[in-house]
Amino acid sequence: MSNRRQINQVDPKAYKGMIVLEQYLDQSDLTPIHKELIKVRTSQINGCGYCLDIHSQDALKNGERIQRLLVLAAWRETELFSEEERLILEMTESIAYIHRGGIIDSVYDRALLLFGQDYLVQLIMCMVTINAWNRIGVSTQMKAKEKRE
Template sequence: MTTTEHPTVSAPEQRISLPDLAPEFYRAMAGLERASRKGVDPVLAELVKVHASMLNGCAFCIDMHSTDAVKNGEQHHRLLSLPAWRETSWFTAKERAALALTESITLLTQGHVPDAVYDEAAARFEQTELAQLITLIVTINAWNRIGVTSRLSPAVKEG
């Protein structure tokens, strides 16, 4: 096997289909998703979604949102560096504040949302924009929990 070949491993089988078995809830989540994106820069929204999804280990959401980020003009090297965003100069102060807030909300049991993290986000975002950012983070965390629990698997890509 060469260094570019990877063995084919089948993904775990999906456990449950919430759209089929809880359609009213699923429609409500879709509505929540639409509402949470309003007023948030699409590139920033996808960075936040990819970062939260990486923290939560949701392969389905990482795949979906990294694809959407690239379609919105995001650069691959920034997406790949999200786990080490503090170690790069590739993110703006506003993006850094959003990524820190994403970590604090996503990893809530590891120190809650420290005042310093919240205050930095509040300094970088207008109040309405900050409120929308919080709803976006909360929503992607809900989607991640659905994806991981039900074992949603990303689509296989050719090429």
């Protein structure tokens, strides 16, 4: 039995900055599908079952197809994702695997051309935010709860 406590229960102020980031993302120009692809793929990489559960469900609610979620971890081997989405997923992996050097210049430059400066900044902030949430979820052993329908 784990004696870990959820951060928001112990010190609600500790979550304040994270909530502000989420509010920023909610008001951003990011499409719901772009946000959820970032959140699901990052949660897959970081092994955060809690976030993976939430964001997979959110993706479905926002119109994402089950097939694409099922193959998301192997997105490079499919033709199910648009050029924009493939670039977003490449950036997502670069940030999640930050120890490999982050987003390389050629990817960043392609993203800047395709998305423009403002959208690119919003994409990066979404990627950074879900990585932080994943680290909170994994560190405190948050668990996905079974839903009965």
